Amino acid sequence: MQPSEMNEKVINEILGSVIQTLVNQLKGENAPASCGRALSGETIPVELSARHVHLSEADAMELFGHPLTPKRDLSQPGQFLAEERVRLIGPKGVMDNVAVLGPSRNATQVEISKTEARALGVNPPVRMSGDVKGTPGIILASQSGIVGLEEGVIVAARHIHMSPEDASRLHVTDNERVSVHIDSERPVTLEDVVVRVSDQFKLSMHIDPDEGNGMGWNSKATGRIVARQ
Structure with missing residues (x-):
């Protein structure tokens, strides 16, 4: 194989690798909610119980x-x-x-x-x-x-209170378990969060002091549902 042919082969291999990487990245950007993208962009107040x-x-x-x-x-x-x-x-x-x-x-x-x-x-x-x-x-x-x-x-158990209207808007159902990303001083994603739906509830997520201390919770902390389980 001539040097020019070898260079062309290497260039093609590199270009192919770059293109495949870009394709994989684009697939990741369009991944469903279960892969980590929020089910809804709406934020939920996070309260310390x-x-x-x-x-x-x-x-x-x-x-x-x-x-x-x-x-x-x-x-x-x-x-x-x-x-x-x-x-x-x-x-x-x-x-x-x-x-x-x-x-x-x-x-x-x-x-x-x-x-x-x-x-x-x-x-x-x-x-x-x-x-x-x-x-x-x-x-x-x-x-x-x-x-x-x-x-x-x-x-x-960590849980979210919400009304039926909230549940419809957030695309979840009563007793469903979800993952929630918390935006706080030390951001974290919490799994196994129970959805509780009632017309008597107001939208808010409840965590306990151990969880709050671990994430640097304060009264401005909010969460986003990012996956179903």
Whole structure:
């Protein structure tokens, strides 16, 4: 093979490689949502859900002698922070001044992070709110009462509240699990985020303090749904 023919062969091979690379890049730009592009360009507020307790009416009466007293409304319609606070007593530790959220529920539930669980000496599973069967128990105390729970402690699964209109616009359905990219001080993509749809919900994503600390969360943090699972 003459030198000119060798040079032409090398040039053609390089050009072919460059063209294939460009084609692959173009394919990536047009990839479906499941490959990482947002299902919608709309951003979702990301809220930090600190440790808190939901009380049954009977347990509220046992602890305080009266129903819960609303202090201020929360972001979700009909939900409120109560004036009342409780102490959590676990096998290894105690946490005071824990927030109580209302209104009362059918069953008492304690939501904490994994870090807080270790400090208390319990090992709760990651669950959706209300799914407490087989979870650890704990003691709740106030200045005037005490309640022992046989079960009810969970680490809340990361989730997004939204209305049916939001779900339609974001192309997701109730109980679907998605990946969400969080734009924060330390951007991160969180998987296994549960979509919760109700006409009683306002659009917002909830994460716990462990997740928030890891991403440098602040009140301006937002998320975008980037994939279905």
